[in-house]
Amino acid sequence: MTDLSTSDTSPMLRVTDLAHRVSLETDTLTILQGVSLEINRGESVAIVGRSGSGKTTLLGLLAGLDTPTEGTVALDGAEISSLSEDERAKLRASRVGFVFQSFQLLPALSALENVMLPLELAGIDAPEVRAKELLVRVGLGERLNHTPRQLSGGEQQRVAIARAFASDPVVLFADEPTGNLDNRTGQDVSDLLMALNREQGTTLVMVTHDEQLAARCGRQLHIEAGILTEPESARERAH
Template sequence: MDKYTESSPSPAIVVREVTKVVSTAAGSLTILSPISLQIKRGESVAIVGVSGSGKSTLLGLMAGLDNPSSGTIELAGQSISDMDEDDRARVRAQSVGFVFQTFQLLGSLTALENVMLPLELAGRNDAVEQASALLDRVGLGQRLTHYPRQLSGGEQQRVAIARAFALRPAILFADEPTGNLDSTTGERIIELLFELNREQGATLILVTHDEQLATRCDRRLSLQQGALYTEHLQ
């Protein structure tokens, strides 16, 4: 694990000897072997591996969506391993954005309302203006009043990206963000994701099967049967 001094900025994420074991009808199943890593602030990291290797499990643990079986995790300078769900949700609301493969938009809300939602929950009085500006930034300024069912897959993912960046998160997690898109649309989405990430200076953590996407990140974490391998790409 990389060292850092008291005067250096603390890492965005610190994972220490984290495991994940679940119970099945056949007995205990180890999804993640002991994993330790640090992710620097502003770094872009790709998590790659075959299906079932533990990629999404690791992302979920680092994001505070689940608790590890053992080990500790620090997210945005806060130890979340022993927190209850309410406290983890508070940390996520303060510091984290998400982009999912399945978009996770609310079908009863328009594009504008979907992006406004995290701003309103944070008590922002400028939710309409900020959400409109973000949707314009992702090329959907003319689609504000459209519902998800009226948008293409690529347009829905652009709404999801605008929502993820609405509160300028310190850390952005993206789980297979192009998994449901054709290659051309997926490439446009990735360009947009990296552009917004550069503009806001967030730490970017991607789970992906796309090797071309992985090579665009500063570092690649490869999971094989729950064990971690790392490779610097730039």
């Protein structure tokens, strides 16, 4: 079993010479190449790029949802690129939160039950109390027993955000969190996401094509054709 110990002085994420390729019938497609970066604890970082630029693939590798072709990824002191599938799942369950563009709520469960589920799976005491607190915090105290189809898109994303923060993750990954929302609702959801990030001190790594949303993060990274770049001013602020 690989050691999953943490270090308060190490970066939350450290990526070294990351590459990801996919074998096709007659060729090999390079999705990412030569990616190296560090993200400190408590930072908010946006990864910005056009569709097909490799940003969602990068997010999946950072979160341990996939393994790179080359290079290493260390999350909270654990080199996840060398962990087994079960070890990566354990790490994600204990330290990582996710917010997706498509919400990914379980349709048969109420808002309360959707937020309670990861707490129950983690064996956390009083999951209903914690879930209710979070749903009240995201403005859904009157909608606890509504199922996803009884909620608007913005309300569903609020449930998803509450679920993501339920187990106090050390890092939250958000993939186009406002992509399915209208401008006003998207603004409200991004306000909430940034507020919770500040309140809980969670490291936030967000993929978005929305430059306005990206500008709210402390750093912006740009990806094009699988190559990641960062403005010099952003690197200086990070160190």
